[in-house]
Amino acid sequence: MSRYDADEGVVIAYGSMYGNTEQMAEAIAAELSAQGIKNIVMHNVTKSHPSYIIADIFRYKGLIIGSPTYSNQIFPEVESLLSKILVRELKGRYLGMFGSYTWAGAAVKRMAEFAEKSKFELVGNPVEMKQAMQDITYTQCENLACAWRTV
Ligand SMILES: Cc1cc2nc3c(=O)[nH]c(=O)nc-3n(C[C@H](O)[C@H](O)[C@H](O)COP(=O)(O)O)c2cc1C
DSSP: OTTOOOEEEEEEEEOOSSSHHHHHHHHHHHHHHHTTOOOEEEEETTTSOHHHHHHHHHHEEEEEEEEEEETTEEOHHHHHHHHHHHHHTOOSOEEEEEEEESSSOOHHHHHHHHHHHHTOEEOSOOEEEESSOOHHHHHHHHHHHHGGGGO
16 A cells, blocks of 8 residues: 555545435446446445545545535535545545535535645546536536546
């Protein structure tokens, strides 16, 4: 782990209270798979223990983070994961982001601050969804996943 070497593959780590952000995660995973990416690991941050999520993030070169907006913040368990990644000073990884909100999105904006601090290389356009999955969101999730073809 201390060498920061990475295998081909992408970890999608997301939080979701009602399933909206989870639907985005699933749409992204489906398109990554359609792009031929073999190792796709999904972690719902409220279900997987952080130690397993961190181990997979160290293992694979790609990380796609998803979070609903929660009181104008990142969902707490996602925030906690991001701070664990920063503490470990992981280097040389690629990053994608997505999130959802209802009245004023904040999660994606705040995850962009993580992107800057971590110095991970941003891949694709972050996707921000208002309320529920629509055709346009599905397309944006597909576009985000397509950007990983060249990583
Ligand atoms: C406790 C709580 C706090 C929330 N805070 C915000 C907020 O500050 N801004 C906002 O636009 N939406 C807020 N929402 C709405 C969620 O971000 C939105 O419903 C989101 O799509 C939920 O995603 P999920 O289905 O993946 O849980 C909040 C929802 C809950 C339950």
